[in-house]
Amino acid sequence: MDIKVLGTGCANCKTTIALIEQVAQAQGVAIELEKVQELRDIMGYGVMSTPGVVINGKVVHAGGVPSREKIAQWLKVQA
Amino acid sequence: MNTVTSSLQRWPVRQPAVFLALAAAVWWGIYQALAPASEALVAALPVDRASHLGGALQFFLYDTPKVLMLLTGVVFVMGMVNSYFTPERTRALLAGRSEGVANVMAASLGIVTPFCSCSAVPLFIGFVQAGVPLGVTFSFLISAPMVNEVALTLLFGMFGWKVALLYLGLGLSVAIVAGWVIGRLKMEVYLEDWVREMPRTSAAFEAADSTLADRVQAGFAAVREIVGKVWPYILGGIALGALIHGYVPEDFMASFMGKDAWWSVPLAVLMGVPMYTNAAGVIPIVQALLAKGAALGTVLAFMMSVIALSLPEMIILRKVLKLRLMATFVGVVATGILLVGFVFNAVL
Numbered sequence: 001m002d003i004k005v006l007g008t009g010c011a012n013c014k015t016t017i018a019l020i021e022q023v024a025q026a027q028g029v030a031i032e033l034e035k036v037q038e039l040r041d042i043m044g045y046g047v048m049s050t051p052g053v054v055i056n057g058k059v060v061h062a063g064g065v066p067s068r069e070k071i072a073q074w075l076k077v078q079a
Numbered sequence: 080m081n082t083v084t085s086s087l088q089r090w091p092v093r094q095p096a097v098f099l100a101l102a103a104a105v106w107w108g109i110y111q112a113l114a115p116a117s118e119a120l121v122a123a124l125p126v127d128r129a130s131h132l133g134g135a136l137q138f139f140l141y142d143t144p145k146v147l148m149l150l151t152g153v154v155f156v157m158g159m160v161n162s163y164f165t166p167e168r169t170r171a172l173l174a175g176r177s178e179g180v181a182n183v184m185a186a187s188l189g190i191v192t193p194f195c196s197c198s199a200v201p202l203f204i205g206f207v208q209a210g211v212p213l214g215v216t217f218s219f220l221i222s223a224p225m226v227n228e229v230a231l232t233l234l235f236g237m238f239g240w241k242v243a244l245l246y247l248g249l250g251l252s253v254a255i256v257a258g259w260v261i262g263r264l265k266m267e268v269y270l271e272d273w274v275r276e277m278p279r280t281s282a283a284f285e286a287a288d289s290t291l292a293d294r295v296q297a298g299f300a301a302v303r304e305i306v307g308k309v310w311p312y313i314l315g316g317i318a319l320g321a322l323i324h325g326y327v328p329e330d331f332m333a334s335f336m337g338k339d340a341w342w343s344v345p346l347a348v349l350m351g352v353p354m355y356t357n358a359a360g361v362i363p364i365v366q367a368l369l370a371k372g373a374a375l376g377t378v379l380a381f382m383m384s385v386i387a388l389s390l391p392e393m394i395i396l397r398k399v400l401k402l403r404l405m406a407t408f409v410g411v412v413a414t415g416i417l418l419v420g421f422v423f424n425a426v427l
Contacts, residue, residue: 039200043204048198063198067300
């Protein structure tokens with residue numbers, strides 16, 4: 001599963017990355033986590049609030065840190 | 080055991096209307112009981128109520144839960160409102176509108192649209208791409224961080240509704256006028272080239288169906304995130320206020336921040352630029368300044384400057400604005416804030 005976290009590097013973005021790693025580990029799901037920090041690339045996804053989360057090319061979240069339940073749902077659906 | 084606690088935790092979401100009505104009633108009841116409760120608590124302690132310590136303690140014990148409750152209530156409600164005024168909806172409301180009215184709308188929407196300063200740039204570009212005029216986008220960008228519910232609630236809870244209303248009115252005015260002025264200067268060419276080359280997008284969007292339960296959850300999330308992050312500042316600010324009320328002599332600040340010192344306003348605005356804290360972090364400083372004689376205009380100018388002209392945000396904005404536009408933005412906003420400070424001090 002290919003997961004990208006979009007953000008310019010503020011605390012919320014870092015928290016989102018850490019949270020996704022934690023949940024993925026807890027559920028035993030293999031993921032490829034990538035940080036997208038270049039503004040040009042972030043805008044390419046059409047998000048207006050960061051942090052944003054893109055899974056397998058689709059934007060699933062934009063703005064604020066996603067909850068654990070949400071992340072768990074994404075991982076379950078895709079796995 | 081697990082299912083009992085988790086179903087207990089889920090009931091606000093399953094019965095959102097009931098939860099909201101009940102929560103409002105409980106909140107109001109506790110709020111009314113705070114003043115008498117704090118007095119009773121101080122009376123029970125081995126402290127003389129009339130002493131400095133007694134006064135400071137009562138102030139702290141009353142103000143801390145009061146402000147925290149106000150903040151929780153307001154943040155929760157705004158969390159619900161924010162779930163409606165998403166950036167996409169705000170953009171759709173503003174796209175293609177003519178300036179003037181659009182500046183007013185943009186500044187007002189800045190209050191109810193969720194905004195985190197790291198999202199400033201994606202939001203800015205997103206607006207520009209969809210055809211929101213540059214000046215209108217700026218009105219939004221100035222108002223959003225500055226006139227937010229945390230700042231307003233804290234000002235209301237700690238300094239009264241007049242100060243809060245003033246901050247709201249003046250903040251909106253600066254946002255509207257500054258944005259409008261920048262729009263008239265026709266500086267679209269000073270956007271970074273890569274921004275101008277970004278493809279146009281449509282502002283049309285499909286609103287995701289949000290139920291009341293979804294909005295209640297958004298409210299909870301907002302409280303966890305904002306109050307959870309900000310409460311140490313509040314405690315610190317009130318403790319500082321309590322100490323000042325009890326111990327620092329009057330007029331301590333008036334000598335260099337009072338109305339007669341004409342240079343106090345520019346100094347305050349300048350001091351604000353390199354400082355960046357969230358709206359809550361600046362409150363302890365505001366508390367200290369106001370309580371001991373600093374002029375209200377100067378203090379409001381300082382507060383606006385700290386929040387609206389933050390160095391970190393400007394560094395990020397530099398990626399999308401050429402230096403000239405960046406300088407114009409800072410200049411126009413700083414001038415607006417300066418005027419606010421001067422006029423205020425002169426009028427009051």
